[in-house]
Amino acid sequence: MRLLLPAVEIVQQNDVHLYLTKLNVKQIKDLINSKQLIPDTYNPDINIQRGYQRTLDKNRMRKILNFLESRYKIVLNVMPTSIVLSVRKSNTEPIKFNNGQLIIGDDATLFVVDGQHRVWGIKEHRDVKYEVPTTIIYGLNEHQEAAQFLVINSTQKKVDPSLQLRVLFYAEEKLMMNLIKEIKNVIPWQSWKLEALKIAIELENDPENPWYKKVKQPNDPSGEWKPIKEGSFVDSFRYMCSENNPISHVPMDKKAAHLKNYWNTIRKLWTKPFEDDYVYDYILMAPFGAGVFNTLFPSVLTLRDITDLSFEELLKPIAKKYPTRSWSRRKGELSKLGGGHKTYNNTAERFLITINRNFDYTNSREYERIRARAPHNLKWLVDKAYDMLSPLKLRSAENLKNERGKHKRACYVLANLKDNMDLQVYVGQSKTIEKRLGGHGKKFNLYYVESCEDDQEMNQLEGTLWHLVKKDVRANENHPNVKFCPFCT
Structure with missing residues (x-):
């Protein structure tokens, strides 16, 4: 296939030529079909072992295509970043440049250096005239091309969007809310940041x-x-602003209002670490304290609503067990735990068990025993069951309506905290999860549910959950009636 493209030529060191141009969907599709546009994907065959890029991820390609075909008013389907292609050194002249025109010969092969998922996502776009900026490099050999790929993907720095988001924050409330809704559809794995920043700024101001x-x-x-x-x-709000957290149904403005009361209560219980003269000496206002207490917040808010206890009544046991000295930056026991979301999560879970010791319903020794003896292909199942049993995941049964239509088949964890804060835990499975959970709702007021891929996973996961719940709090009298439990031996 021969192409004639308008272009700007830039000659850099070592006689490397850059051509700034554009390609539309039809041209990209034609180049791919004629096998002139290819990613240099790594081939693990010992006799080949060529290529420097990972295999194309169909899920990423689909996300790009969905973005291109979206029709939002704020997040426009614009792709300003250039894709980078390379035409390798050759004895022939596969490309020529003359008077602002780049001629790509039918013997030219263009290797994708940067943007392979964008290229293959664009290829399926319905608008064949949609154009993308393109940079074509001419004059590299295969190894130089691979090195350029490494440089591009190692030195690009992610831009902190805080300033841009602040502009939106101070804009109309409706604009910010619409943006959050659109971002949830375009890049759902990043949408928590908008809500988190909005809440953070409200607390800061x-x-x-x-x-x-x-x-x-x-x-x-x-x-x-x-x-x-x-x-x-902002990052400390990651869990409480994620899509699948216990208070995802709570409107953003109410979350912020509850958080203000929550943090005022924390300041009341641990006064010194908040005072200007001492704030540096403690880690309560450092990333650790913010991360732990904001991770704990959804559970505390849920408990407040179902027990009618105040934030202060719920947090007092933590203040008693972990007084001010525990937060000392130099000598406090909490300062030795490190940082990161795993640490925040583990510490928040420890705090929740301090609020009510009955939340310690998972048999960790049984988990370690089962995981150690589990076949390699079932260890993930044991981990999934253990993760499902985290008390931080429990949510109010009043929100069961939010599960409607989400699960074709699933396993669930139910907990009862109605009677003097004593806890019972029941595990089960169902293909009609909303109906099943609704039937249990009169007895249990907390729940968590996760989907399963197939019946086999659902059966095995239910059995694993049963094994991991401590006997003294397990409401299931008998082992679930499943065809096969890999851990009953």
């Missing part, structure tokens, strides 16, 4: 809240110390 003037915002003077950067503060 409230003079009555402990976080007022305690968060280092973008473009603050570099020499000015504050206990936490805004990026870390």
